[in-house]
Amino acid sequence: MPREIRLNAFDMACVGHIQHGMWTHPRDRSTDYRRLDYWTGLARTLERGLFDGLFLADVVGLYDVLGGSPDAAIRHAVQVPLLDPMLVVPAMAAVTRHLGFGVTVNLTYEAPALFARRFSTLDHLTDGRIGWNIVTGYLDSAARAMGLPAQLAHDARYEAAEQFMATAYALWEGSWAGDAVQADRATGVYADPLKVRAIRSGGIEAIHLCEPSPQRTPVLYQAGASDRGRDFAARHAECVFLNPSSPANVARMVADLRAKAAPRPLRIFVGATLILGRTEAEAEGLLAEYRDHASITGALAHAAASLGIDFDRFGMDEPIAASGSNAISSNVEAMARVFGPGWTKRHLIDQFILGSRQKPMVGTPDAIAEQLIGFAEATDVDGFNLSRTVMPECIEAVADLLVPALQARGAYKTAYAPGTYREKLFGAGPLLAAPHPAAAARG
Secondary structure, eight states: OOOOOEEEEEEESBSBSSSTTGGGSTTOOGGGTTSHHHHHHHHHHHHHTTOSEEEEEOOSSOOOOGGGSSHHHHHTTBSOSBOOGGGGHHHHHHTOSSOEEEEEEEGGGOOHHHHHHHHHHHHHHTTSOEEEEEEOOOOHHHHHHTTOSSOOOHHHHHHHHHHHHHHHHIIIIISBOTTOEEEETTTTEEEOGGGBOOEEETTEEEOOSSOOOSSSSOEEEEOOOSHHHHHHHHHHOSEEEEOOOOHHHHHHHHHHHHHHHTTSOOEEEEEEOEEEOSSHHHHHHHHHHHHTTOOHHHHHHHHHHHHTOOGGGSOTTSOOOOTTOOSOHHHHHHHHHHHOTTOOHHHHHTTOTTSSSOOOEEEOHHHHHHHHHHHHHHHOOOEEEEEOSSTTHHHHHIIIIIHHHHHHTTOSOSSOOSSOHHHHHHSSOSSOOTTSHHHHTOO
16 A cells, blocks of 8 residues: 655735736636735645644744845745744634644744743644744845844754744743643642742743643644755654755765654655646646746746845856855755756746746646655655645635545545644654654653
């Protein structure tokens, strides 16, 4: 039997996320992102498709590297305007019972005590279905928005993150004992103060404002693919998100991550974009239709920010000088692997099939199911983060066409497992166990 494939939807509380320009398609509804029913409808569809989770990306700055201006990003809705992803989760949780929610929050600009309270609140309100995608940021515009001249250097951001994680674990795991809450109506004692303590970590002294939530620490995602990022993921992450690349390269990173994290288990997801048709002709027709709406300028604005390279400074066939970037270093390394030395803007634009660097898989449900199963077996990944194209039809196609094809091959669940997000993903208890550092912080 093939391994079980796990699926997350990969989305963002904005008009344009990964595939830029798709919002201009007449059937696309992503401009309704400001409406709660847009998000509750998405959540219901994902749960119908037995998705493990909705992975919500986020940034706290604008993409202003291309041409030294945010104009292209603003004009083409490249992840701006953008809502706070945490605020749409309770509405989605209210209309679902099992779907998990992985929310990106940049720890660099957070106060640990308030941050920890927000995640504990969501863990309570979702009955233990919340996860956190740990990021340290990569935009100078975000640093300026927080009153800083520029962001920290790449490795320095990870060093600061280690202290933040220690403080967050202490708040979630160590401030309240598991039996601190008594809720004794007869004695009038809600919680025993002898079992609640202030934690001292990272320069703060605080009692966590929330009583223990179902998972205490949320399910921990991390998407850093650099050497430093993989070291951080191996220590902290439970789930890792990798950008798509060749099976050999993904397999190499997966093996490295699993070896570094051992004996802890990891769930590893790789990004994918799917175009599904009931026939090959229908799928190819959708590809051509969608491609007519792709925004090359939007894709360049996004790539410029994530690579830290202003492509307006280069001619179409002029070799790109990418040294010294302080953005996402693994993205820069990936460009060199894909294109080799001396790659150009033309090389990059040729990849923008649907307004992004992510090439879509195109085909029937049976063909796509076989591709996903084959990729998972060749690379040892657990599943896929599926980025949207035209909403909501792209997600409905997965739920209604691809999922049955995977189930017919014994490669997809037919019902949700019970319990919290962590229990569904790993089949163990709701709390992090040793040797994870969060377990050591538990009071």
